[in-house]
Amino acid sequence: MKKVYISMSTGIIHGGHIQIIQRASELGLVIVGVLTDKVVASYKNYPILPFEERVKIISGLKGVSQVVEQDEFSPKKNLMYYRPDYLVHGDDWKSGFQEKLRKECISIMNEIGGELVEFPYSELKEYSVLENEIRSKSALPDVRRKRLRDLLRLKKCINSIEAHNGLTGLIAEKTTVLQDGKTYQFDSMWVSSLCDSTAKGKPDIELVDMSSRINTLNEIMEVTTKPIILDGDTGGLVEHFVYNVKTLERLGISAIIIEDKTGLKKNSLFGTEVEQTQDSIENFTAKIRAGKKAQRSKDFMIIARIESLILEKGMEDALKRAFAYTAAGADGIMIHSRKKEPDEIFKFVEEFRKKDKITPIVVVPTSFNQVTEEEFESRGVNIVIYANQLTRTGFPAMQKAAITLLENHRAYEVDQFCMSIKDILNLIPEEG
Ligand code: SPV
Ligand code: MG
Numbered sequence: 001m002k003k004v005y006i007s008m009s010t011g012i013i014h015g016g017h018i019q020i021i022q023r024a025s026e027l028g029l030v031i032v033g034v035l036t037d038k039v040v041a042s043y044k045n046y047p048i049l050p051f052e053e054r055v056k057i058i059s060g061l062k063g064v065s066q067v068v069e070q071d072e073f074s075p076k077k078n079l080m081y082y083r084p085d086y087l088v089h090g091d092d093w094k095s096g097f098q099e100k101l102r103k104e105c106i107s108i109m110n111e112i113g114g115e116l117v118e119f120p121y122s123e124l125k126e127y128s129v130l131e132n133e134i135r136s137k138s139a140l141p142d143v144r145r146k147r148l149r150d151l152l153r154l155k156k157c158i159n160s161i162e163a164h165n166g167l168t169g170l171i172a173e174k175t176t177v178l179q180d181g182k183t184y185q186f187d188s189m190w191v192s193s194l195c196d197s198t199a200k201g202k203p204d205i206e207l208v209d210m211s212s213r214i215n216t217l218n219e220i221m222e223v224t225t226k227p228i229i230l231d232g233d234t235g236g237l238v239e240h241f242v243y244n245v246k247t248l249e250r251l252g253i254s255a256i257i258i259e260d261k262t263g264l265k266k267n268s269l270f271g272t273e274v275e276q277t278q279d280s281i282e283n284f285t286a287k288i289r290a291g292k293k294a295q296r297s298k299d300f301m302i303i304a305r306i307e308s309l310i311l312e313k314g315m316e317d318a319l320k321r322a323f324a325y326t327a328a329g330a331d332g333i334m335i336h337s338r339k340k341e342p343d344e345i346f347k348f349v350e351e352f353r354k355k356d357k358i359t360p361i362v363v364v365p366t367s368f369n370q371v372t373e374e375e376f377e378s379r380g381v382n383i384v385i386y387a388n389q390l391t392r393t394g395f396p397a398m399q400k401a402a403i404t405l406l407e408n409h410r411a412y413e414v415d416q417f418c419m420s421i422k423d424i425l426n427l428i429p430e431e432g
Helices: 013-023 036-041 050-057 076-082 096-112 121-139 141-154 167-176 195-201 208-220 239-252 269-273 281-294 317-328 342-357 375-377 389-407 412-417 422-426
Strands: 003-008 029-035 064-070 086-090 115-119 157-164 178-179 182-184 188-191 227-232 255-259 301-306 332-335 361-363 383-386
Touching: 003 076, 003 332, 013 029, 013 086, 013 115, 013 121, 029 050, 036 182, 050 064, 050 383, 064 076, 076 096, 076 195, 086 096, 096 115, 096 178, 115 167, 121 141, 141 157, 141 188, 141 342, 157 167, 157 389, 157 412, 167 188, 167 208, 167 389, 188 208, 188 383, 195 227, 195 255, 195 389, 208 227, 208 239, 239 255, 239 281, 255 281, 255 332, 281 301, 301 317, 317 332, 317 342, 342 361, 342 375, 389 412
Parallel strands: 003 029, 003 086, 029 064, 086 115, 157 188, 157 383, 188 227, 227 255, 255 301, 301 332, 332 361, 361 383
Antiparallel strands: 178 182
């Protein structure tokens, strides 16, 4: 009997899946490679059901002979091992980020003397409406809020990219890269105070108030499903913070990071060039405790950000604060630095991890930007935030276009930098 291989990630079985499996079983014994949770989370939303459940469901389907684990986005390893006669796939991977993978699979199948069989995706189109509907459920507050903790359980280190409006939210949500058989997407979004303020033409001094920050969050949440970490600046007055915690968790925000500064907040990357005052341990721990007490859901995270290194108060002060903040109930620690070299960040992580192996550590490598996520992970960091790169690349591109228009008194010269009208019209498809 011939062997047929299919990859599956779904947790919801609909008629379209049954149809593919039935057709595949007409070709031979069907082996289904079920994608692990980590792989599913790396190219689309966090799986609706855990791997073990998906295996049980798929094993029970008529026509499935064997279910195996697929621990990479590319089925390459399994194809080489099981050497099927047919690889079955929907033809929707002919374009988009999977195009490269398709070519690779064709050459593997040639190598092992097998063949790729593609089913027209158009026949399954009605099911994509159903899938979108199910996916949109992950944007609901209770589901989205817990995603950050889910991801932290699934991966040792996750990343986060800045988003400050619907469009940057969509970039954070959808950008996918396929590299060496693995897929990469951003795990979460960081709603930066710097970028939210900059987008409004305002300085980053806690001037953009919480109502306006919530408008930004809503705009992003309306078009995305990934978990959100809010840059909460100092958290404001304790009396206000407790209300804001409740509002944010009700919205479905996963975490707020508050920094241990007081008075007029200035951006940390100014360091000691401007006057900035660090809060006392006593006050800041009281704020953390009040926030944790106010919280209603179990998933929401309050992460304490330590400014000791930014303000040149020394490593000992940073560590003392870190342990005081976790003792007060902080769900994570963000350590910040504006040095180009990562040494003080690494030292902090090393010392903190000697006493605390579990509290998530967050870094924002804007200055120490040579360190890869893999290296941060190996040192014990759990969240890497790319805090401002979309704003810092988008702004000069727009400025260049504006200058070029003024210089040439027409739009012709700018056209070479522009996406096509067709692309901008199709950038955001209408739902339907
Ligand atoms: C932000 O993105 O607003 C931050 C990170 O707070 S930093 O700008 O590095 O202080
Ligand atoms: Mg900020």
